Amino acid sequence: MTKSEMNWAAIDADPRFQALHRKKTAFLWGLMIFSVAFYFLLPIGAAYYQDLFRVRVWGPMNVGILFALSQFIVAWGIAWIYARRANREFDAMAAEIIRDAHNIR
């Protein structure tokens, strides 16, 4: 398999690659924007909504502590969602393009 055999522009224009590109872009941007927005709620909340963060929920546990702990759950959740989708869908789509790459002209 040498590089000269590949027609990169044609692969790029192939509908299967375009479908992969569209799905991945929308999915990744969505997750990325959500995770960044969710994370910055923590420093913003800790600075400007201290009264809310102080509200006690469960014994000495307050909203602030629960929210900080929720950041861990959300980060792990995003990793899990991404890995699942990539393992099940994106990898298969890419594999098909790789199999066929030499014939795309």
Added chain:
Amino acid sequence: MNLKAIGATALLLASGAALAADGAVADQFKWLTFAVFGAIIGLTMYITWWAAKRVHSTSEFYAAGRSVSGVQNGWAIAGDYLSAASFLGIAGLISLYGYDGFMYSVGFLVAYITVLLVIAEPCRNIGKYTLGDILAFRNDPKKVKTIAALSTITVSTFYLTAQMVGGGVLVKTLIGIDYEVSVIGVGVLMLAYVVFGGMVATTWVQIVKAVLLVTASLLLVMFTWAPYGFSLPAFLQGVVGDAKVQAQVAKLLGDAAANMSAEELGQRLLEPGLFLKNPIDQISLGMALVFGTAGLPHILMRFFTVPSAQEARKSVIWAMAIIGGFYVLTLFLGLGAAIHVGPASIAGLDKGGNMAAPLLAQYLGGGADSVLGNLFLAFVAAVAFATIVAVVAGLVLASASAMAHDIYVGVIRGDRATPEEQVKAARISSVIVGVVAIFIGIAAKGQNVAHLVGLAFAVAASSNLPAVFLTLYWKRCNTQGIVWGMLVGAASAIALVMISPNMTYPQAVTRDARKVLEGEPAAPAKAAVPAVPGDGLLCELFALRDCQKAEPAKPAAPAREAKPGAPEKLARLRDTLPTLTDAVERDKANQEIAKLEKDIAKAREDLAKVAGQTTSMVGLEQPFFLLKNPGIISIPLGFLMVILVSLLTRDRRSEAMWDELYVRQNTGIHAEGATAH
């Protein structure tokens, strides 16, 4: 030859051990500390010896032959990331300031989402060994490799200096080895890993260290949490009700604590605002963390060690599980140290709280006079030491690869070096970087280097991340854009720090030192002051004339009596000492005398250091940039420069290569394969 060098290192460390003077460990238990240190160092040396036999080619030296599995690489990434600064530093911040310390933990984990979603897999698919390789794919290789190497070396040097100085101070505080000896020890050990074992040894040392670190922390947390029946509210209730914690909060709050009940004081530790006072600075730091991690060269380099993009993905998932789990543990380590050891004792040994986790270990084992307590302490200290050595090894490998692979092979030899020549260049570069690191470490003794880690993240976020991100995802991005974006991003981050409160301002130092030596005059009672709204974002960022910074409301403060200076207090204490008959009171007085003597010496030293100066290194009397972290300005500036310059210039190669880059980064066609063993 390898064995000889390894033996020499062990000897050097042993002789360093003999120089031990004072520290957290009593003299009769020092042998225990050295035994545990020796065991852990011996283990890493065995790994290096084993790895040295399998490192022959460039791909093996830089990327461990691309044969590290996803799980292994996940542990190694965690090892690279859980540096002494984050392990000891965050546990310390939580023990002293509670909630605000824990907020750091969150940022360090969330950073990996950026790595997972947009960086790890594409970089694995198109890269070879370095940041420069990724950028050279569709841009002018000589230009971008030069700038990428410069940026890599800059970021690594900042990070490395902080680790070296932190490591030297840590070892000195814990077991009393001289600072210089411990810096040289770290340097020589690390060089042995890198030069003989390359990425194979560095990776396995990281894995072993990460496993030890997580095991040690889990054990400590088990012992701390078990008495509370593993209930989080019960544990936190124990923290809130602790007298040492309440005293710490009262001290932090000062006048504002006057009308608070003991319960309220304890609860306050679990609320934000005891450490981080400037919300915009906080957001700026968050930006540097979340976007900087993905641009750290030694983290990027890790993705070239796995065989495929799928394994790269798996390694980030594992790293997130380990790093996140570890940072949840820091909450227990920090608060556990606060209730068992007490914030006052922790800060007494090290102002930044770095000794919280080791001291907790000593307490849980049975205290400073027990064998088990000192064994625990020795174990945690040895793991912390191994952490520093391993992280420095990763950083040196990243810098050496930039020097040898990007500059020497890529730019000077025009990619025409033989494989043997490349490996030789890599080893020689490692030695050069390592020796320079030792010199920097010794030269920076006593300097305030805490801000250097933040600066490393800020430069990585403002220079490396915009370049990598835009070259991967934006068709119009080109060579000129990358070069200018990286230069302006890095330069603005560094320049802003030079005029920030991180620098030393002689007038402020003099003022503080005088306060210690001469005391403070009496102050009349102050009425409550309402909050003052600011004149806008610019006034929050820069010290401009006619510009009001937002100020929070201040509660009323009672009148304060004049405070005597430390020398006056010392004289009074010395006068009363002979009249004390109670042994406990004598001990207390003696301790206080020792502390006052230390304060006075420190204040005099500070005064001598800034004598005759009125301005900082760049000629400022006070900070012009008001934030400690430059990210909020330099990160957008880095992105903006890449975009603007790319739009204004044309580069045929960048355009022509786009299709290939985009297809390859998404599919992994022609990705660098694993070498068979």
